[in-house]
Amino acid sequence: MTERLSIAGAPSATRAPIVDGWLAAAALAVAAAYVRIIWFTPPEATQGLAQKIYYLHLPAALNAYIAFAVVAVTSIVYLWLRDPRADRVAEASAEVGLLFTTVVLTTGPIWGKPIWGTWWTWDARLTLTLFLWFIYAGYLVLRGAIPEPEMRARYSAVLGILGALLIPFIHMSVYLFRTLHPMPIVLKPDRPSLPPEMLQTLLFSFAAFFLAYLALVRARYRLAVERALLAERESHSEGER
Amino acid sequence: MAAPAMPTAPELPELLRAAWLIARKDLAIEFRTRTAFFSAVVFALLGLTIFYFAWDATAVAAIDLAPGVLWVIFTFSGLLGLQRSFGVEQADRAMDALLAAPVDREAIYLGKAIANFLFVAGVQAISIPALALFYNVPLAGVWLPLAGIALLAAIGLVAVGTLFSAMAVNTRLAELLLPMLSLPFFIPVVTAAAQTTARLLAGRPAAEAWPWLRILLGFDLVFVVACAIAFPYTLDE
Numbered sequence: 495m496t497e498r499l500s501i502a503g504a505p506s507a508t509r510a511p512i513v514d515g516w517l518a519a520a521a522l523a524v525a526a527a528y529v530r531i532i533w534f535t536p537p538e539a540t541q542g543l544a545q546k547i548y549y550l551h552l553p554a555a556l557n558a559y560i561a562f563a564v565v566a567v568t569s570i571v572y573l574w575l576r577d578p579r580a581d582r583v584a585e586a587s588a589e590v591g592l593l594f595t596t597v598v599l600t601t602g603p604i605w606g607k608p609i610w611g612t613w614w615t616w617d618a619r620l621t622l623t624l625f626l627w628f629i630y631a632g633y634l635v636l637r638g639a640i641p642e643p644e645m646r647a648r649y650s651a652v653l654g655i656l657g658a659l660l661i662p663f664i665h666m667s668v669y670l671f672r673t674l675h676p677m678p679i680v681l682k683p684d685r686p687s688l689p690p691e692m693l694q695t696l697l698f699s700f701a702a703f704f705l706a707y708l709a710l711v712r713a714r715y716r717l718a719v720e721r722a723l724l725a726e727r728e729s730h731s732e733g734e735r
Numbered sequence: 736m737a738a739p740a741m742p743t744a745p746e747l748p749e750l751l752r753a754a755w756l757i758a759r760k761d762l763a764i765e766f767r768t769r770t771a772f773f774s775a776v777v778f779a780l781l782g783l784t785i786f787y788f789a790w791d792a793t794a795v796a797a798i799d800l801a802p803g804v805l806w807v808i809f810t811f812s813g814l815l816g817l818q819r820s821f822g823v824e825q826a827d828r829a830m831d832a833l834l835a836a837p838v839d840r841e842a843i844y845l846g847k848a849i850a851n852f853l854f855v856a857g858v859q860a861i862s863i864p865a866l867a868l869f870y871n872v873p874l875a876g877v878w879l880p881l882a883g884i885a886l887l888a889a890i891g892l893v894a895v896g897t898l899f900s901a902m903a904v905n906t907r908l909a910e911l912l913l914p915m916l917s918l919p920f921f922i923p924v925v926t927a928a929a930q931t932t933a934r935l936l937a938g939r940p941a942a943e944a945w946p947w948l949r950i951l952l953g954f955d956l957v958f959v960v961a962c963a964i965a966f967p968y969t970l971d972e
Contacts (some may be wrong), residue, residue, distance in 0.1 A: 561799040573968055634784065635915055639906035645971070649902050652965045656895075658962055663954050668948055669927065696784045 499578040516709035527695075543728035547605045549695055552655025553703040554597040555623070561629065561707060562658065569654030572647055578722070580645035584654055586639060586714035588630050589689045590707055594629045618668040625664050643722065749843065753838040757846025762822060762853060771819045771859065772857060775812040779862040782808040783869050791879075797870040802932035805866050806925045809859060814914055816854040817896040820847050821904040834970060844966035848897040848959075855889045877935050882936070884948075888928035890955045893919045901969050909914040920958075927951040 531549045538545035564587040574581040602620065603613040614620065635651050640646035688696065763850040765772055786804040787797070792856050824830040833843060867874045874881065902961065927947040934944040 505746070576885060599891075625919055632915045635908070636902070636906065636912060639908040639912055641907070645905065648968050649906075652898075652902070653970050656920070656958075656961060656965065657896075659957060660920055662922070663950060663957075664919075665927045667923045667947075667952050721910060 506708040507681055513707075514707075514709070514713055520639075520702070520709035523705050524634055527699040529565060530695050530698055538692075541609055544605055544608045547601050549699045551598060551601040551605065552696065554594045554601065556700060557703045557707045558591050558594035558598060560704070561594060561660075561711075562589045562626065564711075565591065565633070565654045565657035567628075569651035571652040571695050573655075576644070581651065581693040582715050582722075583711065584650065585718060586711040588633050588637075589652070592627065592711045593628070593633065593702075593710070594628045594707070598623055599627060616671075618671065620654040621668045621671075622661075622665055626661070629645040629660065631698070633657060643725070678727075713734065749798070750839055750842050753842035754845035754849060757821055757838070757843060757967045758849035758853070761820070761823070761847065761850035765819075765850070765854065772854060775815045775854070775858050776861050776949055778815060779808050779812040779858055780865055782811065783862065783866055787869065790935055798936060799933075800874055801870040801872050802929045802936060804870070805863070805932065806888070806929040808862065809855070809888070810862055810921050810925055812858050812862075812940075813851075813889075813892050813896065814917065816858070817851055817893070817900045817917070818903075818910060819914055820851050820897060820900045822900075822909075823873070825904055840962050840967040842968060844901075844963050846898065847901070848893050851893045851897050852889055856886065858887065859885045861970045872936060877953065880935055881932065884928055884931050884951070887948075887951050887955060888924050891924040891958060892917075892921060894955065894962045898966055898969065903967065905969075923950055927954070 527549070531546050535549070536548070537543055543722055563585045566585040568580045568587065571577065572584065604624075606615070607613050633650060637646055637650050640649060786800065790800055806971060821830070824833060834840075862876075863878075863881065866872060896913075899913055899916045899920075903909055903916065905914050908915075927950045929949070930947045931944045934947075944965070
């Protein structure tokens with residue numbers, strides 16, 4: 495009966511290390527990105543210091559998109575192969591994606607207040623980001639509402655795929671909404687040629703955030719494995735009683 | 736019911752026939768009890784009334800409010816019907832009998848969706864005239880295109896809502912989860928329907944409404960197909 499306790503994808507080491515190496519490296523990288531953003535990148539000419547939040551805002555947004563793309567792909571893989579590992583990656587990625595979207599939705603208004611003069615405006619990109627947040631918040635609520643692991647995986651895979659199908663439609667409607675009600679402010683100054691110092695900082699920050707994404711997903715994945723093991727052990731001991 | 740003779744595609748009429756049987760079963764339950772339909776209609780009328788008093792009627796013309804009010808109300812009263820769609824199958828584990836029936840899983844989805852569609856269309860058939868009455872909307876020249884928009888939007892709402900209803904009944908949160916899952920998906924439908932309605936009522940040229948109508952059509956097409964494919968995955972195997 496002991497072989498039933500092995501879970502697909504479980505790490506071979508039974509004991510988790512006290513310091514997660516990946517998380518530590520990611521924390522260092524993000525800290526280094528902050529140092530670089532604050533002290534080693536020149537302020538933007540017209541926006542001043544407020545523009546520096548851009549180096550957090552954009553990498554967080556890009557990584558959130560990556561995270562949700564991973565949710566969609568792993569959801570398809572789950573329905574196809576029924577591999578619980580795909581479901582765990584989807585769960586981890588959705589949580590981290592929601593975290594990054596929250597970062598986007600908090601850093602945005604902090605920048606918007608001094609630059610636009612308002613915390614929030616119903617601009618297309620802001621609205622889209624808010625709806626993304628709603629979709630994946632719903633995804634995680636759904637996961638929390640189903641105790642049975644196999645059914646939870648199936649249902650959330652269905653939602654993960656439909657959510658990805660929905661994004662283009664929300665994208666089209668919010669952009670159409672905006673073009674018919676033109677906003678006086680251009681969302682982002684279109685800068686195809688970012689000065690090299692700024693571009694380097696942006697890329698550095700993106701890499702740091704991507705590392706943070708990987709480390710968080712990895713940590714969250716291991717937690718899911720531990721939980722599955724624990725649930726298996728509990729149902730096992732209940733069966734013996 | 737006369738089965739249409741289509742020898743080239745023998746599966747589709749069979750699927751539709753099975754779907755219609757299931758839809759008829761649901762409609763018969765609804766027709767005999769009338770609880771959900773009655774409450775959805777009263778809910779819609781209540782909504783129309785409350786919305787009117789939520790705005791300053793002297794500052795905002797009723798005709799400007801009408802399209803938004805109409806679509807918000809349809810969305811929420813539609814949820815009442817969708818909630819019941821698979822809720823009725825919970826009693827006495829009727830769902831197991833439905834799954835044991837010799838019909839395709841897609842037919843179950845389609846049948847439920849047809850019943851829900853007729854439910855929502857029925858609510859619309861009562862609340863659109865009520866809106867015209869309460870909000871003083873002249874429907875004379877526009878009722879036909881308005882009915883078209885209403886039906887297109889109802890297809891989109893029902894396609895997604897039926898699938899999520901099947902999922903939500905099996906979860907711990909049931910009633911709470913359906914709106915949480917559905918409403919983000921209703922955003923493009925409601926936005927497109929309200930924008931098209933507003934242009935229609937304002938007498939704008941049809942070309943202005945076309946981009947919105949295209950979103951509505953695309954949504955219907957994509958999600959009817961996607962949800963019919965996804966539905967079997969939400970059933971216990």
